[in-house]
Amino acid sequence: MSLESTGYKSRRTFAIISHPDAGKTTLTEKLLLNSGAIHLAGEVKERGERRRTRSDWMEIEQKRGISITSSVMTFEHDGLTLNLLDTPGHADFSEDTYRTLTAVDSAIMVIDAAKGIEAQTRKLFEVCRLRDIPIITFVNKIDREARDTLEILDEIMETLALDTAPMMWPVGAGVDFNGLIDLEHGRFISTEGKPEAEAPGIEALAGRFADTQNQQIAASMEGLELASGSLPNFDQAAFEEGTLTPVYFGSALKSIGVRELLEAVCRFAPEPRTQPARPEPVDPSMAACTGFVFKVQANMDPNHRDRVAFVRVASGTLKRGMRLKNVRTGKDLKVANPMFFFARERELADEAVAGDVVGIPNHGTLSVGDTLTEGPDVTVTGIPNFAPELLRRVHLSDASKTKQLAKALNDLAEEGVVQVFKPTLGSGYYVGAVGPLQLEVLTSRAAAEYSVPIRIEPAQYVTARWVKVNDKAQFDKFAALHRLNIAEDRYGDPVFLAPSQWEIDRCAKDFPELVFMATKDRGLAA
């Protein structure tokens, strides 16, 4: 398979956001099936299995239960190249998930028809909203017992403050599911997921069910009547501004409504966007190639200590063999082996355009947040670090392994497993995480991949704040007063390890020239 360079306008780069178990994996697979990128159901899940025989990397993926190949999947449909970025699905949350959303131009939000908006969907949605990422909604599992359609639409409107434009209307649900009315085209989609050839119109279709005695179906038709008077129609501009979501219904498992969802992505999802950057935003039409690293996956082969940086191309054409400058370090990097990831294979990428994601193998020269460019210096912004919700001390049981510990923490911080803070006084490290699973992953990977046995211990601090130093003398004074609380993050930026929120507030009052930040934009720190 090869990607033609038809220009960035044919790229659609998106993610699927959902709460665990809503059906993201099943839907991904069915999208790929519908596009013809794979041919057998079950391939997405079995992928790791088959690949294992082909490469060492894959074996490690399998063992660790992570999959680099699902980090991005590129496939084609309707003359477009679709780049689907995976948002890590575990119940626990890491910064990785947030950062992936900095690399997409739109998202599909999958909701379980019986459960509605769940916690993680909501969190991910908030990140999308921060970046005005347009959202297409897919209400899944309509083949099972589901909430009333109007109730689901209301919940989206109320909890997410988002207008909803239903594009489909389910007739019944669960055992009483009779099919979908395609509101846009006035046609009917059967319980096998097949659209009828003719399009008799919504009223005629509703008429078909008007006399049915089944309560569920009667309720569906009532809801449809109410909705048609009160809900907005789809509006491309409102969708692109992120204030309205088109809502599709279906069953990923039974492949109902998936083709229509795929078509919606092709028709509505926006082209690659302009990326916020310093000193100027990066427009996809700019000739000079620019890209940014939004994810790093390390140690896929422990013998080689290699890593892959995932780069989203923001402008121009990335060509294999070209030299790009890493603006953070000022050093040139030869892009010798950029890779594309397809559903079933990876391939050397000869050319990639804005919207595309390539994997660049490297030995630690590329970090999350780095900008690569062949043009004048520019730094893509908005790839944040977040103040940790958990702050812990790292205890090293074997003092002879201090050096390995530093390396392990640096590597794993680079991947976004945890954040690492080194106090300026004394030895030792503090690590920060958004959820406890991250700390478990740190402990087990430090032992397995670096032979460094560590224990995670409570810390006397509750959180950390990056300190923006507007006045060096004032910072020095502050640091002298709080010597035990000053640390550096892995980029060397100053951090205040805070014993309480009260203390942060007090310091902010006493030192007005210092800003205590709960998030740090990597672009700004560079």
Ligand SMILES: Nc1nc2c(ncn2[C@@H]2O[C@H](COP(=O)(O)OP(=O)(O)OP(=O)(O)O)[C@@H](O)[C@H]2O)c(=O)[nH]1
């Ligand atoms: N009845 C029904 N079951 C579904 C549907 N879609 C997914 N499922 C089932 O729901 C369960 C979860 O589906 P997955 O696709 O693994 O969900 P996921 O969101 O990827 O889950 P995580 O990996 O935890 O994020 C599986 O048992 C699926 O078979 C659907 O449309 N109808």
